[in-house]
Amino acid sequence: MNTARDLNPDQLRSLLHFYADSGVEWLLEEEAVDRIAEFEAMRATRGVVPQREAAPVPQAPARAPARQEQPRPAAAAPLTNVAIPDSQAVAEAELAASSARSLDELRTAMEAFNGCNLKTSARCLVFAEGKAKPAVMVIGAMPNAEDDRDGQPFSGRQGAMLDRMLAGIGLARADLLITNVVPWRPPGNRPPSQREADICRPFIERQIALAEPNHLLVLGNFAARFLFRSNDTIHQLRGEWREITISGRNIPAFATLHPQDLATAPISKRLAWQDLLAFRAGLSG
Template sequence: MISADNLSPGQLAALLAFHADAGVEWLMEEEPVDRLAEFEAMKAARSESRQQASASQPPARSEAAPPTRQPASAAGGHARESRAPAPTANAPAVAIPDAQAVKEAQFAAESARSLAELRLAMEGFVGCNLRNSARNLVFAEGDPSNGVMIVGPMPYADDDRDGQPFSGRLGDMLNRMLAGIGLSREGVLLSNVVPWRPPGNRVPTAREADICRPFIERQVALAEPKHLLLLGNFTARFFFGGSDTIHHLRGEWRDLQMGGHTVQTLATLHPQDLVSAPINKRFAWQDMLAFKARING
């Protein structure tokens, strides 16, 4: 175990960053604690307190006791009933209902007239719980003028740390995929369906996807790409619908209506699929060649 007493502030910061990137959200205590013994002691204490309470409790009455009356004042006033005040409890914080969060996201997205305005609107949006655990908002990056946009599912640890889409090892893999067909990340627009990293790189829930949908659809509408490349299972299902896997959805061109214009769209495997299973590279290469042929006309 690493002792924090022997680490410099810089080393501590690096260690915390490493744990955050690995998805660690809880820290262990310095000394071991026998939780099983604590639990048994707690059960014994509760059992003993219940026995004492039942022994000292008076027998239950069949009728409720009438309210007590205060004696009349010396001036001859009427007797008044004395009732115990209603107990008060601290009410929990009210969360934004899902439907309201979606409406607020739609309003914020539709109000933006440029990608810069949309980024400001998303930075001020508080209706998605993912922003509470993420380090950064990972917004679209690149050049939309060439008419090519690439969308992934969500930021990963490297993206969340750098505040940029497709960073780190997965970004390197995407760079090689693009270079193979004569493209670069600087010449396309890169983005994600969900702009905040889910804890532990888990798949976004349907609720989170619904709340973030207005933002990614508005990005596509404002960028007006001619060709859209979708990466991975989640992204393809998000735009195409259904529950088919990426191996059934990949390699087939579809027309999507986004922002009043038609976008020619192709789905392929995510760089993570290629890193975890290199055999997938041959399928991705077929899709990238088809993408190149279409954008070259």
């Protein structure tokens, strides 16, 4: 059986990404090991070993005093690529976002930004995709494993379901701008922490400001709470028009269930369909 020592860095990196895509967060041994029993057996074994008499130690001839070794310089701390989220990282994100004058510039700024821990575990940045100045902007929560692999938002099975949802009310992906609140996939698809969300906020708000959409369609619990700055659940926030203010501009926003919610609980599809019809009616009104 191969061990980590048998793999070169590229193979080991690919293996770790495979584990992350599979949702593995802790590495354990294949079989449970009873360390207490091991210790007791070791102690019992040591207890039956007969004690040997100590042999006389011959006197060593006197030696010249040993040369005093010079103290060695302390080893430099290993460099790490892990960013620690703090208030400085939020300030750096705000500066990077505000300096971008187009979506292309914003993407470049986000690719160069190293202030969020999520970037160190994700394969790539998953940036907004679609029409640069859309009438409708669709915003989800965060990339999943398929998005992280392809580098595109809603690229896999959830993307196919979203396409069907939009097609049902006469909207096509090519006419929209689709993105996520958080642009890097968290390990194991866990929810982003509050600090991680705070660091990502300037980037998503700048995306909205640069795209200048007429309406927002917000998908899922995390994205709705984030954009509406609310602690209510998606079932309390869905189905109603609200306004959010971005760069001094009020934008009508409407929340509904995320495609993942519908895959987990298919019975919720009827609620999503009601929401989509109400959203479509709001676009025409």
